[in-house]
Every structure is written in C-alpha cells, then in structure tokens.
Amino acid sequence: MIDTEKIQARRNEAWREELRKNVKAKERTTIERVHMPELAPNYRNTKLKEEVNQGLSAEQALMEAKRCLDCPTPTCMSGCPVQINIPTFVKNIERGEFLEAAKVLKETSALPAVCGRVCPQEKQCESQCVYTLKMNKEAVAIGYLERFAADFERESGQMSIPEMQAPNGIKVAAIGSGPAGLAFAGDMAKLGYDVTVFEALHEIGGVLKYGIPEFRLPNSIVEAEIDNMRKMGVKFEKNCIIGKTISYEDLHEMEFKGIFAASGAGLPNFMNIPGENLIGVMSSNEYLTRVNLMDASNPDSDTPVQLGKKVAIIGGGNTAMDAVRTAKRIGAERAMIVYRRSEEEMPARLEEIKHAKEEGVEFLTLHNPLAYEGDEKGHLQRMLLQKMELGEPDASGRRSPVAIEGATEWVEVDEVIVSVGVSPNPLIPSTFLGLDVARKGTIVVNQDTMQSSLPDVYAGGDIVRGGATVILAMGDGRKAAAAMDERIQSEKS
Numbered sequence: 001m002i003d004t005e006k007i008q009a010r011r012n013e014a015w016r017e018e019l020r021k022n023v024k025a026k027e028r029t030t031i032e033r034v035h036m037p038e039l040a041p042n043y044r045n046t047k048l049k050e051e052v053n054q055g056l057s058a059e060q061a062l063m064e065a066k067r068c069l070d071c072p073t074p075t076c077m078s079g080c081p082v083q084i085n086i087p088t089f090v091k092n093i094e095r096g097e098f099l100e101a102a103k104v105l106k107e108t109s110a111l112p113a114v115c116g117r118v119c120p121q122e123k124q125c126e127s128q129c130v131y132t133l134k135m136n137k138e139a140v141a142i143g144y145l146e147r148f149a150a151d152f153e154r155e156s157g158q159m160s161i162p163e164m165q166a167p168n169g170i171k172v173a174a175i176g177s178g179p180a181g182l183a184f185a186g187d188m189a190k191l192g193y194d195v196t197v198f199e200a201l202h203e204i205g206g207v208l209k210y211g212i213p214e215f216r217l218p219n220s221i222v223e224a225e226i227d228n229m230r231k232m233g234v235k236f237e238k239n240c241i242i243g244k245t246i247s248y249e250d251l252h253e254m255e256f257k258g259i260f261a262a263s264g265a266g267l268p269n270f271m272n273i274p275g276e277n278l279i280g281v282m283s284s285n286e287y288l289t290r291v292n293l294m295d296a297s298n299p300d301s302d303t304p305v306q307l308g309k310k311v312a313i314i315g316g317g318n319t320a321m322d323a324v325r326t327a328k329r330i331g332a333e334r335a336m337i338v339y340r341r342s343e344e345e346m347p348a349r350l351e352e353i354k355h356a357k358e359e360g361v362e363f364l365t366l367h368n369p370l371a372y373e374g375d376e377k378g379h380l381q382r383m384l385l386q387k388m389e390l391g392e393p394d395a396s397g398r399r400s401p402v403a404i405e406g407a408t409e410w411v412e413v414d415e416v417i418v419s420v421g422v423s424p425n426p427l428i429p430s431t432f433l434g435l436d437v438a439r440k441g442t443i444v445v446n447q448d449t450m451q452s453s454l455p456d457v458y459a460g461g462d463i464v465r466g467g468a469t470v471i472l473a474m475g476d477g478r479k480a481a482a483a484m485d486e487r488i489q490s491e492k493s
Contacts, residue, residue, distance in 0.1 A: 025069055029131075033138040034064040038355075045359040048297065048329045049214040052355060053117070058098075061148040065094035067140050071130050076142060079128035081475030082108050082115075082183065086125060086142055093145055099160070102153035105146060106162045110186030111179060111225050111474065113154060114208060116147025117217050119471040120349050154224050161232050165192035170488060172258040173198060173251055174477075175242045175428065178206025179470040180262035180461030182229065183477030189232040191485050196256075197234060200241045203293055206264060207462075208470070210289040213322050215329070216352075243431035248457075258456055258484040261432075261443060262477065265462035267423040271314070275372025276418070280306060280380030284313070284323045284419035297330040305330075308415025312336045312383060314369055315419030316346035321353065323417045324361050335361050336411075340368040340388050340401040366390070368401065370408065372416060382412050424463045432457060442466050449483035450476055458484055 037054040038044075044052050056064065068090045076086045085104050092101035105112035121143035126132065129139035153159055170193050174181040177199040185195045203209045205222045230236070240246060242263070251259055268283030270276055287305065290296035296305035311327040313320045316339035328335045337356070339346060343365050346353060357363070366388040374380050387407035390399035429437040436444040436453040443452055443459040450458045460476025462468050468476075 028067050028069055029135065029137070031063060031067045033067065034060045034141055034144065036141075036144055041355075041358040041360070044215065045325075045328050047215065048291075048326065049218070051218050052215050055151055056144055056148045058152075061093055061098075061145060062096065064141050064145060065090050067131075068094070069130060075128040075130060075133065076125045076140075077128075079125040081124065081471050082478055084108050084125075084146070089149060090140065090142070090145055093149060098149055098152040099156065099158060101145075101149035103160055103162070105149060106160065108478070109474070110183045110229065110477075111208075111470075112146055113150035113221050114179070114217065114225055115471055115474070116143055116145075116150055117221070118212060118469075119143060119146075120469055122350065124471060154221075159224070159228055161228060162186075162190055164190055164232065167194065167233070168192040169194060171196070171254070171256045172260070172484065172488075173256045174260045174262060176200075176206055176262040176264055176461070176463075177204045177226075177236065178208060178262060178264055178461060178473065180473035180477040181206065181260065182226070183474035184260045184262065184458075184460070184481045185234045185477075186229055186232065187478050187481035188485070189229070189234050191481070193485075195234045196237060198237045198240045198242050198246070200239070200263075201293070202238055204236050204238060206262075210293045211285070211319065211322070213288065213292060213326050215325070216322065241427065243427040248432045256456075257488055258458065260450075260477070260480050260484070261428050261452070261457060261459040261463055262461045262473070263425045263428050263463050265422040265424045265465075265467055267425060267441075268418070269421045269423060270418055271369065271420060273369060273371055275374065275380070275383075278372055278374040278380045279378050280308065280374070280414055281372060281416045281418065284315070284319050284417050285422060287323055287417045288319070288326065291326055291330070306415055307331045308413070310334045310413045311415045311417065312338050312364075312369075312411070312413045313417045313419055314338050315421075316341065316348055316365075317419065318348045318352055320419040321348045321356050323419055325352075325356055325359060327415070327417070328359055328361060332415075336364055336413075337361060338364045338367050338369060338383075338385065340366065341398060342366055342390060345390075345398045364411075366401065368403070369416075372413075380414055380416060382410050383416060385409050385411055422462070422467060424466060428459075428463065440466055448479075450480035451483060451487075455487075 074087045089101045089104040125142045126139035131137040132139045172193045174185045174197045177197050185197050188195045208222045268285045290305045294303045295301045311332040313324040324335050367385045370384045370386050372383050387404045388401040391402040394400045424441045450460045458480040461473035
C-alpha cells in the first residue's frame with residue numbers, strides 16, 4: 001500500500017529546501033507585515049451588510065507568505081485549537097499553489113473562510129509565531145492568509161471536499177449548528193458517519209448567523225462553508241428543538257449512536273439594576289439576533305427593533321463591539337461603549353476596538369451603570385453611571401474595578417443594550433436525565449474527550465465553556481468527534 005503521507009512529506013521538504021535557497025531567512029525578516037485593506041470609516045459606518053475587511057490581493061498574500069521562516073519546530077501550530085498545518089498551507093501560498101493551501105486548511109478546519117475572519121489569531125497561532133516570541137516583530141498574518149486561501153478557492157468555483165472514508169452507516173447527531181456543531185459534523189462525516197445536525201432556528205449557522213453582523217462575517221461566506229458540508233453528506237434539520245421537538249429518547253429510537261450537544265449559551269445575563277425593564281433596554285443577544293436574522297432594522301419588518309439615537313452598550317467584549325457598530329450603522333447619532341474597567345482590560349479584539357473608534361463610537365471606560373430612568377410611558381430616557389478606578393487584580397488577572405465614592409453622572413440615552421455575558425441554554429441540561437450539570441448550568445465533561453456523564457452524549461462550545469470563541473468551540477467539536485469515533489469503533493470490535 002502506498003503511503004501517501006510520507007510521499008507528501010518528502011515532497012514538502014524538497015520544495016521547502018528550494019524556497020530556503022531562493023529567499024534567505026534574513027531577507028524574510030526585513031519584509032513588513034501586510035495591512036488588511038478596509039472600507040473607509042465614513043462610508044462603512046452606514047453599511048450594515050458590507051464587509052469592512054476587504055481581503056488580501058494575490059500579490060499581498062505572496063509577499064506575506066514569504067515572511068514565514070519555516071521554523072524547524074512550528075510553534076504557531078501549538079496556538080491553534082484545531083491544529084491547522086500552518087507552515088504547509090502558508091508555504092503553498094508562497095509557491096502560488098493557492099488551491100493546495102485551501103486543501104491543507106480543510107484537512108482540519110470545517111470553516112476556514114469563517115475562521116480567517118473572526119478567529120482571534122493574535123491570541124492563538126500568531127501569539128506563538130517566532131516573530132512575536134523571539135524577535136519583537138509583528139507575527140506572520142496567519143489569519144489573513146487563511147482567509148485569502150479559503151476565499152480564493154471559493155471564488156475560483158473549485159471548492160473541494162476533504163478526503164472521505166467510506167460510509168459506515170452509523171448515525172450520529174449534532175445539536176446546534178454553530179461552530180462547535182459544524183466542526184464535529186465535518187470531522188464525523190470525513191470518518192464515514194451518517195451525520196445529522198439539528199438546529200432550533202430557521203437558519204443554519206448558529207451564532208455565526210445570529211450573533212456576528214455581516215459587516216464582519218457575511219452570511220454568504222457561512223452559507224458557502226455549510227454548502228460544502230452538505231456535499232460531504234452532512235444533513236441539516238432546521239426549526240427542530242432537541243429537548244422539546246425531539247427528546248433524548250427519540251434520538252435513541254432514531255438509532256443515533258452518538259450525540260454531540262453544542263446548543264450554545266443563548267440565555268442573556270442582566271445586571272439586576274433599577275430600570276432594566278424599561279422600553280429601550282434589551283440584551284445584545286436579542287438585539288443582534290433580531291437585526292441579523294429578522295431584518296429588524298427595516299421599519300417594514302414584522303419584528304422591527306427600536307432605532308435609538310443615543311445608544312449605550314454595556315460591556316467590552318466582541319459582542320459589545322458588534323452591537324455598538326450595528327447601532328451606528330442603523331442610525332445612532334451617539335453610540336457609546338460603557339465599560340467598568342479600562343480599555344487595556346477589554347476582552348474584545350484590538351481590531352474590533354480600532355474599527356469601532358474609527359467609526360465614531362465613544363468609549364466611556366471606567367464607568368458602570370447604576371440605574372436607568374424613563375418617562376411616564378416607561379420609555380428609557382437616561383442612565384446613571386458610577387465612575388470607577390482600578391484596584392487589585394481579580395481571579396482572571398485583570399485589575400478589579402472599584403467605585404469612586406460620590407462620583408456619579410447622568411447620561412441621556414434612549415436605548416441601552418446589555419452585553420455582560422450569557423448563560424448556557426438550559427434545555428439540554430434539563431431534559432437529558434442523568435446529565436451532570438455544573439452550578440452555572442454548563443454541562444460537565446471529561447476535558448480530554450468532551451464526554452458527559454451519559455456515555456453516548458458529548459458536549460462542547462458555550463454549553464460547556466459558558467462563553468467561547470469560534471475557534472475554541474471548533475476545537476471542542478474536533479476533540480469530541482475523535483473521542484466518539486474511538487468509543488463507537490471499540491464497541492464494534
């Protein structure tokens with residue numbers, strides 16, 4: 001039997017050696033990191049569905065790929081939760097073999113075009129780049145290159161599916177079509193399983209569709225990735241609520257041999273302060289879901305959302321940035337981020353903070369809301385803010401905010417969007433009898449296998465973590481797929 005992996009490895013080493021001869025390491029380190037072309041701020045802050053980042057040209061991608069030093073021990077891979085073979089896909093780009101680069105991405109990632117846009121590479125693979133670790137220089141733009149390769153393949157009309165094992169006839173289910181569920185489904189399909197993904201909403205994609213605005217992640221990109229999974233044989237069932245429409249026992253009767261729970265964390269948290277029940281106060285989950293999935297910013301929509309003129313978003317994460325930038329695009333004259341810590345403590349990506357500032361968003365850092373007040377009809381009119389200062393670090397390592405006694409101020413607002421975290425969807429934990437659930441409602445799993453207390457149920461993403469990035473959720477899905485496959489195959493033998 002021909003060992004194709006060894007043949008490919010020898011081929012890769014041969015062309016890497018050739019590349020080393022052509023471009024020396026010293027020359028590579030003098031190349032400046034590429035800058036992503038973007039829409040102009042004054043144009044984009046009125047465009048809800050036009051993507052801000054415009055992607056790299058082929059020339060930019062080729063030059064950026066030349067910066068990769070082809071390290072003997074590629075530390076960048078240690079920072080990737082889905083274990084993409086980063087050096088190989090980057091070197092394929094350097095050689096001009098863009099379709100080959102896309103194929104390498106698909107070996108381990110079900111959503112390369114998505115991850116190239118929304119994965120926090122600066123905290124993952126790029127944070128482990130040798131440029132960052134040892135040279136005090138900007139990392140190779142791995143995320144930009146990932147997006148380039150995936151986009152090139154899609155735009156070429158030559159989207160490929162990864163290598164697939166022969167169908168084994170064994171049925172497995174994923175609950176939720178977000179990044180964890182899709183990553184699980186992709187890996188199980190490659191292993192030959194009959195995979196069905198159950199989605200409660202009317203659109204496939206989970207948080208990729210309802211939670212992330214199109215100016216950051218266009219729906220067409222998500223759809224293209226999902227269509228490719230359909231070509232791999234993955235089946236999708238919409239408008240189906242597991243735990244309500246279909247029970248755990250029903251799944252067994254339908255002969256599913258393994259279940260992966262990836263139902264997310266869609267239950268919004270509030271601060272329980274006076275005035276949160278006023279008209280004009282809502283969660284970021286509701287706000288973004290209605291705008292992204294229900295065309296709620298359109299006054300003719302069946303479920304229109306309030307178009308506030310003085311809008312405050314409470315929180316400092318990526319979801320808060322998505323909400324405030326959305327508010328700006330649908331008509332807010334004043335859009336504010338209210339965050340109780342300083343900007344340095346914000347969990348949002350630096351790029352998202354930069355884009356928000358460029359678009360005219362105000363940042364009221366070291367402020368925390370104490371109460372909201374409304375008019376006689378119950379409509380929000382203003383909020384009371386407590387000024388804060390930073391104290392000692394808390395358990396997360398960030399300095400704790402401390403109220404400055406007597407330092408408060410009223411700020412006029414007609415809409416407040418609360419983005420202070422989410423809790424897990426309670427339906428699966430409450431209806432799968434025998435499932436161990438943590439105090440905060442997350443499913444308890446073996447961290448090595450993602451297996452729950454029910455042997456055939458695995459879980460990952462926000463339902464386990466309480467809140468996670470797309471790439472961490474995908475890593476959970478891949479880990480669960482590998483462990484479930486091992487269990488099912490061992491039971492067969």
